[in-house]
Amino acid sequence: MVFPFTAIVGQDEMVNAIIIAAIEPRLSGVLIFGDRGTGKSTAVRALAALLPEIDAVTGCAYGCDPADLPSLCDSCRARLAEGHLPAGRRKIPVVDLPLGATEDRVVGALNLERALADGTKVFEPGLLARAHRGFLYIDEVNLLEDHIVDLLLDVAASGENLVEREGMSLRHPARFVLIGSGNPEEGELRPQLLDRFGLCVEVRTPTEIAARVEVVKRRDAYDRDPAAFSARFAPAEAALRERILAARAKLPGITVSDDILGRAAELCMALGTDGLRGELTLLRASRALAAYEGAAEVTLDHLRQMTSAALRHRLRRDPLDDSLASTRVERVVAEVFAP
Numbered sequence: 001m002v003f004p005f006t007a008i009v010g011q012d013e014m015v016n017a018i019i020i021a022a023i024e025p026r027l028s029g030v031l032i033f034g035d036r037g038t039g040k041s042t043a044v045r046a047l048a049a050l051l052p053e054i055d056a057v058t059g060c061a062y063g064c065d066p067a068d069l070p071s072l073c074d075s076c077r078a079r080l081a082e083g084h085l086p087a088g089r090r091k092i093p094v095v096d097l098p099l100g101a102t103e104d105r106v107v108g109a110l111n112l113e114r115a116l117a118d119g120t121k122v123f124e125p126g127l128l129a130r131a132h133r134g135f136l137y138i139d140e141v142n143l144l145e146d147h148i149v150d151l152l153l154d155v156a157a158s159g160e161n162l163v164e165r166e167g168m169s170l171r172h173p174a175r176f177v178l179i180g181s182g183n184p185e186e187g188e189l190r191p192q193l194l195d196r197f198g199l200c201v202e203v204r205t206p207t208e209i210a211a212r213v214e215v216v217k218r219r220d221a222y223d224r225d226p227a228a229f230s231a232r233f234a235p236a237e238a239a240l241r242e243r244i245l246a247a248r249a250k251l252p253g254i255t256v257s258d259d260i261l262g263r264a265a266e267l268c269m270a271l272g273t274d275g276l277r278g279e280l281t282l283l284r285a286s287r288a289l290a291a292y293e294g295a296a297e298v299t300l301d302h303l304r305q306m307t308s309a310a311l312r313h314r315l316r317r318d319p320l321d322d323s324l325a326s327t328r329v330e331r332v333v334a335e336v337f338a339p
Helices: 012-023 040-050 074-081 103-107 112-118 146-158 209-224 226-232 234-253 258-271 277-292 300-314 325-336
Strands: 030-034 054-057 087-090 094-096 108-110 123-125 135-139 160-165 168-173 177-182 199-203
Touching: 012 030, 012 040, 012 177, 012 199, 012 234, 012 277, 012 300, 040 094, 040 135, 040 177, 040 234, 074 168, 103 108, 103 146, 108 160, 123 168, 146 160, 199 300, 209 226, 226 234, 234 277, 258 277, 258 300, 258 325, 277 300, 300 325
Parallel strands: 030 177, 030 199, 094 135, 135 177
Antiparallel strands: 054 087, 108 123, 160 168
16 A cells, blocks of 8 residues: 555656656656655655556566567567567566665576575575666665666666676666655765756755645544545546556647757756757657647647746856856746746
């Protein structure tokens, strides 16, 4: 039993960003910065539980999609060549990557028990394999060790995990939505990893009495009777699930005009973002938002709504401007979209 996603109070930017990332996985995930105890991990697990089960090859360690033949692992390809590739249904995985995880635990390693018992080299999949086609959640991502960060960068860029050790060499698919959370006061995130997150949102502890009371009431009601509380929100959960699925189906048909692309480029140039990943992310996020809202094309309003989340973590430091990133983005948005 998981706390219902639609029962989360406030934190609208975080909730919307996670939904957008679920609609468009190519955004490469969401970075959530802010206070502890604001529902970051609850939101990730709640959305994964809300989404429908997925088709997966039975017995596959990676949960390969039987309909996506080019992305099958070596084992599934061999079984397909034999004419037998059984499939079933499974829940979307949510995998936690702890800060102290070893490299072997993350990428996988040789199964020592089998190797010592009969001399057979058998690969023991790691956390990246378990997270395939799901969510990889990293709490306190800004405290992650550098060599683990390098591994994640390679896998995030390629969608594959390459393992070469103990005389063993293999590849397996590892495509997931990366969700990271942390407190910026406890350390900065490496720019290479920061740039890999498609969206970045900020969460704060509610400052309104009514909102704080409602959060406490709902959490207490869930803890006392999870089944009854979940039943209350079942209709809303079902409605959101259908809306996300409809948005996924509609996404390929969303059109983007040259004017919208020009505005996106203008925003990135005004903010001084490096490279073109900012425009591409802003485009994908705005298209996903348009699909979620049932629109046929991306509008300036969609672009405006996604600008902060898509660009605030891509800004260069300005020694002459000590404003918060969000403030700088809002200022530029007001200038670019001025009537």
